[in-house]
Amino acid sequence: MARLVVVSNRVSIPDPTGKGSAGGLAVALREAFQGQDGLWFGWSGKVSAHPSAEPRMIDKGHVRYALMDLTATDRREYYSGFANRALWPVMHYRIGLSEFSRADYAGYLRVNRTFAGALARLIRPDDLIWVHDYHLIPLAAELRALGLANRIGYFRHIPWPAPEVVGTLPGSQDLLRAITDYDLVGVQTARDADNLRRGILQEFDAAQRTADVIALDGRQARVKGFPIAIDMSGFEQAAPRPATHRLLKQTVASLGSRSLIIGVDRLDYSKGIPERMEAFERFLISNPDQRGRVTYLQIAPTSRSEVPEYAALSRTVSETLGRINGAHGEPGWVPIHYVTSAYPRSVLAGLYRIARVGLVTPMRDGMNLVAKEYVAAQDPEDPGVLVLSKFAGAAEQLGGALIVNPNDKFEVAEAINAALHMDQAERIARWQRMMDLLRRYDIAWWTNAFLKELAGQRKTSKARRPA
Numbered sequence: 001m002a003r004l005v006v007v008s009n010r011v012s013i014p015d016p017t018g019k020g021s022a023g024g025l026a027v028a029l030r031e032a033f034q035g036q037d038g039l040w041f042g043w044s045g046k047v048s049a050h051p052s053a054e055p056r057m058i059d060k061g062h063v064r065y066a067l068m069d070l071t072a073t074d075r076r077e078y079y080s081g082f083a084n085r086a087l088w089p090v091m092h093y094r095i096g097l098s099e100f101s102r103a104d105y106a107g108y109l110r111v112n113r114t115f116a117g118a119l120a121r122l123i124r125p126d127d128l129i130w131v132h133d134y135h136l137i138p139l140a141a142e143l144r145a146l147g148l149a150n151r152i153g154y155f156r157h158i159p160w161p162a163p164e165v166v167g168t169l170p171g172s173q174d175l176l177r178a179i180t181d182y183d184l185v186g187v188q189t190a191r192d193a194d195n196l197r198r199g200i201l202q203e204f205d206a207a208q209r210t211a212d213v214i215a216l217d218g219r220q221a222r223v224k225g226f227p228i229a230i231d232m233s234g235f236e237q238a239a240p241r242p243a244t245h246r247l248l249k250q251t252v253a254s255l256g257s258r259s260l261i262i263g264v265d266r267l268d269y270s271k272g273i274p275e276r277m278e279a280f281e282r283f284l285i286s287n288p289d290q291r292g293r294v295t296y297l298q299i300a301p302t303s304r305s306e307v308p309e310y311a312a313l314s315r316t317v318s319e320t321l322g323r324i325n326g327a328h329g330e331p332g333w334v335p336i337h338y339v340t341s342a343y344p345r346s347v348l349a350g351l352y353r354i355a356r357v358g359l360v361t362p363m364r365d366g367m368n369l370v371a372k373e374y375v376a377a378q379d380p381e382d383p384g385v386l387v388l389s390k391f392a393g394a395a396e397q398l399g400g401a402l403i404v405n406p407n408d409k410f411e412v413a414e415a416i417n418a419a420l421h422m423d424q425a426e427r428i429a430r431w432q433r434m435m436d437l438l439r440r441y442d443i444a445w446w447t448n449a450f451l452k453e454l455a456g457q458r459k460t461s462k463a464r465r466p467a
Protein backbone atom coordinates (compact mmCIF):
# COMPACT_ATOMS: atom_id res chain seq x y z
CA MET A 1 0.00 0.00 0.00
CA ALA A 2 1.27 3.49 -0.85
CA ARG A 3 2.32 5.61 2.12
CA LEU A 4 -0.05 8.50 2.90
CA VAL A 5 1.44 11.96 3.30
CA VAL A 6 -0.95 14.61 4.65
CA VAL A 7 -0.01 18.27 4.44
CA SER A 8 -1.94 20.99 6.24
CA ASN A 9 -1.19 24.33 7.84
CA ARG A 10 -2.37 23.07 11.23
CA VAL A 11 -1.06 19.73 12.42
CA SER A 12 -2.71 17.94 15.31
CA ILE A 13 -0.44 15.72 17.39
CA PRO A 14 -2.24 13.42 19.81
CA ASP A 15 -1.75 14.51 23.43
CA PRO A 16 -0.50 12.03 26.06
CA THR A 17 -4.10 10.96 26.78
CA GLY A 18 -4.43 10.10 23.09
CA LYS A 19 -7.16 12.65 22.45
CA GLY A 20 -5.36 15.47 20.63
CA SER A 21 -7.00 18.50 19.06
CA ALA A 22 -10.77 18.47 18.82
CA GLY A 23 -10.98 20.58 15.61
CA GLY A 24 -12.97 19.15 12.71
CA LEU A 25 -10.06 19.15 10.27
CA ALA A 26 -7.80 17.49 12.84
CA VAL A 27 -10.28 14.75 13.69
CA ALA A 28 -11.00 14.08 10.03
CA LEU A 29 -7.33 13.82 9.14
CA ARG A 30 -6.55 11.52 12.06
CA GLU A 31 -9.12 9.15 10.57
CA ALA A 32 -7.18 9.19 7.28
CA PHE A 33 -4.27 7.45 9.04
CA GLN A 34 -6.37 4.67 10.54
CA GLY A 35 -4.69 1.37 9.79
CA GLN A 36 -1.77 2.75 7.79
CA ASP A 37 1.62 4.34 8.29
CA GLY A 38 1.91 7.93 7.31
CA LEU A 39 3.56 11.29 7.45
CA TRP A 40 1.80 14.51 8.49
CA PHE A 41 3.64 17.67 7.45
CA GLY A 42 2.81 21.28 8.34
CA TRP A 43 3.38 24.35 10.49
CA SER A 44 4.37 23.71 14.11
CA GLY A 45 2.26 26.71 15.17
CA LYS A 46 5.52 28.24 16.47
CA VAL A 47 7.46 31.30 15.43
CA SER A 48 11.25 31.32 15.55
CA ALA A 49 13.85 33.95 14.63
CA HIS A 50 15.92 31.43 12.65
CA PRO A 51 13.74 28.48 11.65
CA SER A 52 15.51 25.40 10.41
CA ALA A 53 15.08 24.49 6.74
CA GLU A 54 14.39 20.92 7.88
CA PRO A 55 11.28 19.96 9.85
CA ARG A 56 11.35 18.71 13.42
CA MET A 57 10.30 15.05 13.38
CA ILE A 58 8.07 13.50 16.04
CA ASP A 59 6.93 9.86 15.94
CA LYS A 60 3.60 8.99 17.54
CA GLY A 61 2.04 5.62 16.91
CA HIS A 62 2.28 4.85 13.24
CA VAL A 63 2.30 8.52 12.21
CA ARG A 64 5.45 10.60 11.78
CA TYR A 65 4.90 14.35 12.24
CA ALA A 66 7.14 16.78 10.38
CA LEU A 67 6.85 20.30 11.78
CA MET A 68 8.14 23.55 10.34
CA ASP A 69 8.57 26.75 12.34
CA LEU A 70 7.90 30.12 10.68
CA THR A 71 9.56 33.48 11.15
CA ALA A 72 7.38 36.26 12.58
CA THR A 73 7.36 37.84 9.10
CA ASP A 74 6.29 34.54 7.50
CA ARG A 75 3.46 34.18 9.97
CA ARG A 76 2.31 37.76 9.45
CA GLU A 77 2.46 37.67 5.64
CA TYR A 78 1.50 34.08 4.81
CA TYR A 79 -0.95 33.16 7.59
CA SER A 80 -2.45 36.37 9.04
CA GLY A 81 -1.97 38.42 5.88
CA PHE A 82 -2.67 36.72 2.58
CA ALA A 83 -4.41 33.53 3.78
CA ASN A 84 -6.64 35.07 6.44
CA ARG A 85 -6.95 38.75 5.46
CA ALA A 86 -7.13 38.57 1.66
CA LEU A 87 -8.11 35.03 0.62
CA TRP A 88 -10.46 34.01 3.44
CA PRO A 89 -12.89 36.97 3.09
CA VAL A 90 -13.11 36.65 -0.70
CA MET A 91 -13.73 32.90 -0.44
CA HIS A 92 -16.56 33.69 2.00
CA TYR A 93 -18.06 36.26 -0.39
CA ARG A 94 -16.91 39.24 1.74
CA ILE A 95 -15.03 41.14 -0.98
CA GLY A 96 -15.32 44.40 0.99
CA LEU A 97 -13.38 42.94 3.93
CA SER A 98 -10.49 41.65 1.81
CA GLU A 99 -7.18 43.49 2.32
CA PHE A 100 -4.65 42.55 -0.35
CA SER A 101 -0.98 43.40 -0.04
CA ARG A 102 1.76 42.40 -2.46
CA ALA A 103 4.16 41.78 0.42
CA ASP A 104 1.67 39.37 2.03
CA TYR A 105 1.12 37.54 -1.24
CA ALA A 106 4.88 37.22 -1.76
CA GLY A 107 5.11 35.81 1.79
CA TYR A 108 2.37 33.29 1.02
CA LEU A 109 4.22 32.08 -2.09
CA ARG A 110 7.53 32.04 -0.21
CA VAL A 111 6.22 29.84 2.62
CA ASN A 112 4.63 27.46 0.12
CA ARG A 113 7.96 27.20 -1.68
CA THR A 114 9.87 26.62 1.57
CA PHE A 115 7.39 23.96 2.66
CA ALA A 116 7.60 22.26 -0.74
CA GLY A 117 11.41 22.17 -0.57
CA ALA A 118 11.42 20.60 2.91
CA LEU A 119 8.62 18.18 2.09
CA ALA A 120 10.16 17.05 -1.22
CA ARG A 121 13.21 15.74 0.66
CA LEU A 122 10.94 13.41 2.65
CA ILE A 123 8.88 12.06 -0.24
CA ARG A 124 9.26 8.56 -1.69
CA PRO A 125 8.26 7.91 -5.31
CA ASP A 126 5.08 5.99 -4.47
CA ASP A 127 3.76 8.24 -1.71
CA LEU A 128 0.20 9.47 -2.02
CA ILE A 129 0.21 13.18 -1.09
CA TRP A 130 -2.93 14.85 0.27
CA VAL A 131 -2.77 18.64 0.74
CA HIS A 132 -5.41 20.55 2.71
CA ASP A 133 -7.02 23.96 2.54
CA TYR A 134 -6.48 27.49 1.33
CA HIS A 135 -3.09 28.10 2.95
CA LEU A 136 -1.37 25.69 0.59
CA ILE A 137 -2.91 26.08 -2.88
CA PRO A 138 0.46 26.50 -4.71
CA LEU A 139 2.10 23.54 -2.96
CA ALA A 140 1.58 21.03 -5.77
CA ALA A 141 2.92 23.46 -8.37
CA GLU A 142 6.03 23.94 -6.23
CA LEU A 143 6.45 20.18 -5.75
CA ARG A 144 6.05 19.59 -9.49
CA ALA A 145 8.67 22.28 -10.13
CA LEU A 146 11.03 20.22 -7.97
CA GLY A 147 10.40 17.19 -10.18
CA LEU A 148 7.84 15.25 -8.14
CA ALA A 149 5.48 13.15 -10.23
CA ASN A 150 3.55 11.59 -7.29
CA ARG A 151 -0.21 11.58 -7.19
CA ILE A 152 -1.17 14.75 -5.32
CA GLY A 153 -4.67 15.47 -4.08
CA TYR A 154 -6.09 18.66 -2.61
CA PHE A 155 -9.04 19.12 -0.33
CA ARG A 156 -10.62 22.48 0.14
CA HIS A 157 -12.38 22.92 3.47
CA ILE A 158 -13.82 26.37 2.72
CA PRO A 159 -16.13 27.48 -0.12
CA TRP A 160 -15.05 28.12 -3.69
CA PRO A 161 -17.21 31.03 -4.87
CA ALA A 162 -18.45 32.02 -8.32
CA PRO A 163 -15.71 33.11 -10.77
CA GLU A 164 -16.80 36.77 -10.62
CA VAL A 165 -16.12 36.79 -6.87
CA VAL A 166 -12.79 34.90 -6.97
CA GLY A 167 -11.64 37.15 -9.83
CA THR A 168 -11.61 40.18 -7.51
CA LEU A 169 -8.62 38.78 -5.61
CA PRO A 170 -5.25 39.81 -7.09
CA GLY A 171 -3.24 36.64 -7.75
CA SER A 172 -6.37 34.53 -8.19
CA GLN A 173 -5.48 33.63 -11.78
CA ASP A 174 -2.17 32.11 -10.64
CA LEU A 175 -3.92 30.25 -7.84
CA LEU A 176 -6.50 28.85 -10.26
CA ARG A 177 -3.73 27.60 -12.53
CA ALA A 178 -1.91 26.12 -9.54
CA ILE A 179 -5.03 24.13 -8.65
CA THR A 180 -4.67 22.20 -11.90
CA ASP A 181 -1.34 20.82 -10.70
CA TYR A 182 -3.32 18.53 -8.37
CA ASP A 183 -4.57 15.25 -9.80
CA LEU A 184 -7.71 15.30 -7.68
CA VAL A 185 -9.35 18.39 -6.19
CA GLY A 186 -12.00 17.72 -3.55
CA VAL A 187 -14.43 20.43 -2.52
CA GLN A 188 -17.31 20.40 -0.05
CA THR A 189 -20.33 20.75 -2.33
CA ALA A 190 -21.54 20.31 -5.89
CA ARG A 191 -21.88 24.11 -6.06
CA ASP A 192 -18.21 24.63 -5.11
CA ALA A 193 -17.13 22.07 -7.73
CA ASP A 194 -19.19 23.78 -10.40
CA ASN A 195 -17.82 27.23 -9.45
CA LEU A 196 -14.22 25.98 -9.57
CA ARG A 197 -14.55 24.20 -12.92
CA ARG A 198 -16.28 27.26 -14.43
CA GLY A 199 -13.52 29.47 -13.06
CA ILE A 200 -10.78 27.40 -14.75
CA LEU A 201 -12.70 27.16 -18.04
CA GLN A 202 -13.42 30.91 -18.13
CA GLU A 203 -9.92 31.99 -17.23
CA PHE A 204 -7.80 29.69 -19.41
CA ASP A 205 -7.86 27.84 -22.67
CA ALA A 206 -8.83 24.68 -20.79
CA ALA A 207 -10.94 21.78 -22.02
CA GLN A 208 -13.66 19.95 -20.16
CA ARG A 209 -12.93 16.25 -20.73
CA THR A 210 -15.78 14.78 -18.67
CA ALA A 211 -18.26 16.25 -16.17
CA ASP A 212 -15.48 16.34 -13.53
CA VAL A 213 -12.23 16.50 -15.46
CA ILE A 214 -10.56 19.65 -16.77
CA ALA A 215 -7.47 19.51 -18.99
CA LEU A 216 -4.99 22.39 -19.06
CA ASP A 217 -1.46 22.52 -20.51
CA GLY A 218 -1.17 18.73 -20.75
CA ARG A 219 -2.38 18.09 -17.20
CA GLN A 220 -5.74 16.80 -16.07
CA ALA A 221 -7.42 17.72 -12.79
CA ARG A 222 -10.54 16.00 -11.53
CA VAL A 223 -12.71 18.42 -9.51
CA LYS A 224 -15.39 16.80 -7.37
CA GLY A 225 -17.53 17.25 -4.27
CA PHE A 226 -16.55 15.14 -1.24
CA PRO A 227 -18.65 16.53 1.62
CA ILE A 228 -16.61 16.20 4.80
CA ALA A 229 -18.22 14.20 7.58
CA ILE A 230 -17.92 13.46 11.29
CA ASP A 231 -16.94 10.50 13.42
CA MET A 232 -20.50 9.28 14.02
CA SER A 233 -19.78 6.49 16.43
CA GLY A 234 -17.61 8.76 18.61
CA PHE A 235 -20.35 11.36 18.82
CA GLU A 236 -23.25 9.02 19.39
CA GLN A 237 -21.31 7.43 22.27
CA ALA A 238 -20.14 10.71 23.85
CA ALA A 239 -23.48 12.55 23.86
CA PRO A 240 -25.52 10.45 26.36
CA ARG A 241 -22.71 10.24 28.98
CA PRO A 242 -23.64 11.76 32.35
CA ALA A 243 -22.72 15.41 32.84
CA THR A 244 -19.35 15.51 34.61
CA HIS A 245 -17.82 18.69 33.15
CA ARG A 246 -18.32 21.95 35.04
CA LEU A 247 -19.88 23.83 32.10
CA LEU A 248 -22.32 21.04 31.41
CA LYS A 249 -23.34 20.69 35.05
CA GLN A 250 -23.73 24.44 35.48
CA THR A 251 -25.77 24.74 32.29
CA VAL A 252 -28.12 21.97 33.36
CA ALA A 253 -28.48 23.47 36.85
CA SER A 254 -29.09 27.03 35.66
CA LEU A 255 -31.60 26.04 32.97
CA GLY A 256 -34.29 24.78 35.29
CA SER A 257 -37.35 24.37 33.09
CA ARG A 258 -36.03 26.73 30.40
CA SER A 259 -35.29 25.51 26.87
CA LEU A 260 -31.71 25.77 25.67
CA ILE A 261 -30.83 27.18 22.26
CA ILE A 262 -27.18 26.65 21.33
CA GLY A 263 -24.67 28.12 18.90
CA VAL A 264 -21.02 26.96 18.68
CA ASP A 265 -18.62 28.69 16.29
CA ARG A 266 -15.11 30.04 16.03
CA LEU A 267 -15.35 33.80 16.51
CA ASP A 268 -15.36 34.54 12.78
CA TYR A 269 -17.44 37.01 10.74
CA SER A 270 -18.36 34.21 8.32
CA LYS A 271 -20.36 32.58 11.13
CA GLY A 272 -22.95 35.37 11.46
CA ILE A 273 -22.82 35.63 15.26
CA PRO A 274 -24.05 39.25 15.74
CA GLU A 275 -26.71 38.64 13.08
CA ARG A 276 -27.82 35.52 14.98
CA MET A 277 -28.01 37.42 18.26
CA GLU A 278 -30.21 40.01 16.56
CA ALA A 279 -32.43 37.26 15.16
CA PHE A 280 -32.78 35.89 18.70
CA GLU A 281 -33.72 39.39 19.88
CA ARG A 282 -36.33 39.56 17.12
CA PHE A 283 -37.69 36.20 18.36
CA LEU A 284 -38.03 37.65 21.89
CA ILE A 285 -39.79 40.76 20.61
CA SER A 286 -42.20 38.75 18.44
CA ASN A 287 -42.90 36.14 21.13
CA PRO A 288 -43.10 37.93 24.49
CA ASP A 289 -44.53 34.75 26.09
CA GLN A 290 -41.08 33.17 25.59
CA ARG A 291 -39.27 35.71 27.76
CA GLY A 292 -37.72 33.93 30.70
CA ARG A 293 -38.50 30.55 29.15
CA VAL A 294 -35.47 30.19 26.86
CA THR A 295 -31.72 30.64 27.21
CA TYR A 296 -29.45 31.08 24.20
CA LEU A 297 -25.90 29.87 24.88
CA GLN A 298 -23.33 31.05 22.34
CA ILE A 299 -19.89 29.43 22.59
CA ALA A 300 -17.42 31.31 20.39
CA PRO A 301 -13.72 30.55 20.95
CA THR A 302 -11.53 33.49 19.98
CA SER A 303 -9.83 33.06 16.61
CA ARG A 304 -7.14 34.92 14.57
CA SER A 305 -7.35 37.91 16.92
CA GLU A 306 -4.21 39.47 15.40
CA VAL A 307 -6.23 40.11 12.21
CA PRO A 308 -7.97 43.53 12.59
CA GLU A 309 -11.32 42.37 11.14
CA TYR A 310 -11.50 39.63 13.81
CA ALA A 311 -10.71 42.08 16.61
CA ALA A 312 -13.47 44.36 15.26
CA LEU A 313 -15.91 41.45 15.20
CA SER A 314 -15.10 40.63 18.79
CA ARG A 315 -16.07 44.20 19.77
CA THR A 316 -19.27 44.07 17.70
CA VAL A 317 -20.34 40.80 19.31
CA SER A 318 -19.71 42.14 22.82
CA GLU A 319 -21.67 45.31 22.07
CA THR A 320 -24.59 43.42 20.51
CA LEU A 321 -24.67 40.96 23.39
CA GLY A 322 -24.56 43.72 26.03
CA ARG A 323 -27.28 45.72 24.30
CA ILE A 324 -29.65 42.74 23.95
CA ASN A 325 -29.11 41.44 27.48
CA GLY A 326 -29.51 44.97 28.86
CA ALA A 327 -32.68 45.64 26.89
CA HIS A 328 -34.43 42.30 27.45
CA GLY A 329 -32.91 40.69 30.54
CA GLU A 330 -34.65 40.63 33.90
CA PRO A 331 -33.41 39.95 37.41
CA GLY A 332 -33.00 36.17 37.39
CA TRP A 333 -32.92 35.82 33.59
CA VAL A 334 -30.08 36.60 31.17
CA PRO A 335 -31.31 35.95 27.60
CA ILE A 336 -27.89 35.27 25.99
CA HIS A 337 -25.00 33.50 27.69
CA TYR A 338 -21.72 34.07 25.86
CA VAL A 339 -18.53 32.04 26.37
CA THR A 340 -15.26 32.49 24.45
CA SER A 341 -13.32 29.45 25.74
CA ALA A 342 -12.99 26.29 23.66
CA TYR A 343 -14.55 23.14 25.15
CA PRO A 344 -13.70 19.51 24.51
CA ARG A 345 -15.86 17.67 22.01
CA SER A 346 -17.32 15.43 24.71
CA VAL A 347 -18.66 18.49 26.58
CA LEU A 348 -20.08 19.98 23.39
CA ALA A 349 -21.80 16.67 22.64
CA GLY A 350 -23.53 16.80 26.04
CA LEU A 351 -24.62 20.42 25.48
CA TYR A 352 -25.95 19.65 22.01
CA ARG A 353 -28.03 16.85 23.47
CA ILE A 354 -29.79 19.03 26.01
CA ALA A 355 -30.32 21.93 23.55
CA ARG A 356 -33.83 22.02 22.05
CA VAL A 357 -32.54 24.11 19.13
CA GLY A 358 -29.17 24.05 17.35
CA LEU A 359 -28.66 27.44 15.74
CA VAL A 360 -26.18 27.16 12.87
CA THR A 361 -26.60 30.27 10.77
CA PRO A 362 -23.31 31.18 9.04
CA MET A 363 -23.34 33.86 6.35
CA ARG A 364 -21.13 31.38 4.37
CA ASP A 365 -19.46 28.14 5.37
CA GLY A 366 -17.64 25.40 3.50
CA MET A 367 -19.51 22.62 5.34
CA ASN A 368 -20.05 23.40 9.07
CA LEU A 369 -19.47 20.31 11.15
CA VAL A 370 -21.30 21.73 14.18
CA ALA A 371 -24.54 21.19 12.23
CA LYS A 372 -23.68 17.51 11.77
CA GLU A 373 -22.48 17.09 15.35
CA TYR A 374 -25.64 18.67 16.74
CA VAL A 375 -27.77 16.13 14.86
CA ALA A 376 -25.54 13.18 15.82
CA ALA A 377 -25.74 14.08 19.53
CA GLN A 378 -29.54 14.09 19.80
CA ASP A 379 -31.66 11.70 21.86
CA PRO A 380 -33.43 9.44 19.31
CA GLU A 381 -36.65 9.48 21.37
CA ASP A 382 -36.76 13.25 21.84
CA PRO A 383 -34.45 15.04 19.39
CA GLY A 384 -33.95 18.79 19.18
CA VAL A 385 -34.30 20.78 15.95
CA LEU A 386 -31.51 22.12 13.76
CA VAL A 387 -31.95 25.63 12.29
CA LEU A 388 -29.47 25.81 9.43
CA SER A 389 -28.29 28.54 7.06
CA LYS A 390 -28.84 27.87 3.37
CA PHE A 391 -25.27 29.17 2.89
CA ALA A 392 -23.60 26.37 4.87
CA GLY A 393 -22.36 23.49 2.72
CA ALA A 394 -24.18 21.17 5.14
CA ALA A 395 -27.53 22.47 3.80
CA GLU A 396 -26.96 20.42 0.61
CA GLN A 397 -27.18 17.29 2.76
CA LEU A 398 -29.28 18.18 5.82
CA GLY A 399 -32.70 18.80 4.29
CA GLY A 400 -34.32 17.69 7.58
CA ALA A 401 -33.23 20.99 9.19
CA LEU A 402 -35.24 24.21 9.14
CA ILE A 403 -33.33 25.97 6.38
CA VAL A 404 -33.06 29.77 6.69
CA ASN A 405 -31.49 32.81 5.08
CA PRO A 406 -29.30 34.32 7.83
CA ASN A 407 -29.65 37.78 6.26
CA ASP A 408 -33.32 37.85 7.28
CA LYS A 409 -33.59 38.04 11.07
CA PHE A 410 -37.38 37.72 10.91
CA GLU A 411 -37.05 34.41 9.04
CA VAL A 412 -34.50 33.10 11.57
CA ALA A 413 -36.71 34.27 14.47
CA GLU A 414 -39.71 32.43 12.98
CA ALA A 415 -37.60 29.28 12.56
CA ILE A 416 -36.53 29.44 16.24
CA ASN A 417 -40.16 29.69 17.23
CA ALA A 418 -41.20 26.84 14.91
CA ALA A 419 -38.35 24.68 16.27
CA LEU A 420 -39.42 25.26 19.89
CA HIS A 421 -43.02 24.34 19.08
CA MET A 422 -42.44 21.41 16.72
CA ASP A 423 -44.24 18.24 17.76
CA GLN A 424 -42.27 15.14 18.66
CA ALA A 425 -43.33 13.08 15.62
CA GLU A 426 -42.05 15.72 13.20
CA ARG A 427 -38.84 16.18 15.16
CA ILE A 428 -38.14 12.45 15.05
CA ALA A 429 -38.97 12.19 11.33
CA ARG A 430 -36.68 15.09 10.42
CA TRP A 431 -33.87 13.84 12.67
CA GLN A 432 -34.11 10.29 11.31
CA ARG A 433 -33.75 11.55 7.73
CA MET A 434 -30.57 13.40 8.64
CA MET A 435 -29.15 10.55 10.73
CA ASP A 436 -29.57 8.03 7.90
CA LEU A 437 -27.45 10.24 5.69
CA LEU A 438 -24.84 11.01 8.37
CA ARG A 439 -24.41 7.32 9.15
CA ARG A 440 -24.03 6.40 5.50
CA TYR A 441 -21.58 9.22 4.75
CA ASP A 442 -19.43 9.31 7.87
CA ILE A 443 -15.77 10.23 8.25
CA ALA A 444 -14.50 6.81 7.17
CA TRP A 445 -16.55 7.11 3.97
CA TRP A 446 -15.04 10.56 3.32
CA THR A 447 -11.39 9.55 3.68
CA ASN A 448 -11.83 6.29 1.79
CA ALA A 449 -13.78 7.89 -1.04
CA PHE A 450 -11.14 10.60 -1.56
CA LEU A 451 -8.08 8.39 -1.18
CA LYS A 452 -9.45 5.60 -3.34
CA GLU A 453 -10.17 8.04 -6.11
CA LEU A 454 -6.75 9.69 -5.74
CA ALA A 455 -4.97 6.33 -5.77
CA GLY A 456 -6.88 5.35 -8.90
CA GLN A 457 -5.88 8.48 -10.82
CA ARG A 458 -3.49 8.16 -13.69
CA LYS A 459 -0.07 9.18 -12.39
CA THR A 460 0.81 12.68 -13.45
CA SER A 461 2.64 12.43 -16.75
CA LYS A 462 5.24 15.07 -16.19
CA ALA A 463 6.63 17.39 -13.62
CA ARG A 464 6.80 21.00 -14.74
CA ARG A 465 7.88 24.48 -13.84
CA PRO A 466 5.01 26.68 -12.75
CA ALA A 467 4.03 29.29 -15.34
Ligand code: G6P
Pocket residue numbers: 010025133134157158303304
Ligand atom coordinates in the same frame (compact mmCIF):
# COMPACT_ATOMS: atom_id res chain seq x y z
C1 G6P B 1 -11.20 26.61 9.20
C2 G6P B 1 -10.17 26.25 8.16
C3 G6P B 1 -9.04 25.42 8.76
C4 G6P B 1 -8.50 26.14 9.99
C5 G6P B 1 -9.60 26.40 10.99
C6 G6P B 1 -9.13 27.15 12.24
O1 G6P B 1 -11.92 25.48 9.58
O2 G6P B 1 -10.79 25.57 7.09
O3 G6P B 1 -8.02 25.26 7.80
O4 G6P B 1 -7.46 25.38 10.57
O5 G6P B 1 -10.59 27.20 10.34
O6 G6P B 1 -8.48 28.35 11.91
P1 G6P B 1 -6.96 28.64 12.29
O7 G6P B 1 -6.65 29.92 11.58
O8 G6P B 1 -6.95 28.74 13.77
O9 G6P B 1 -6.15 27.47 11.80
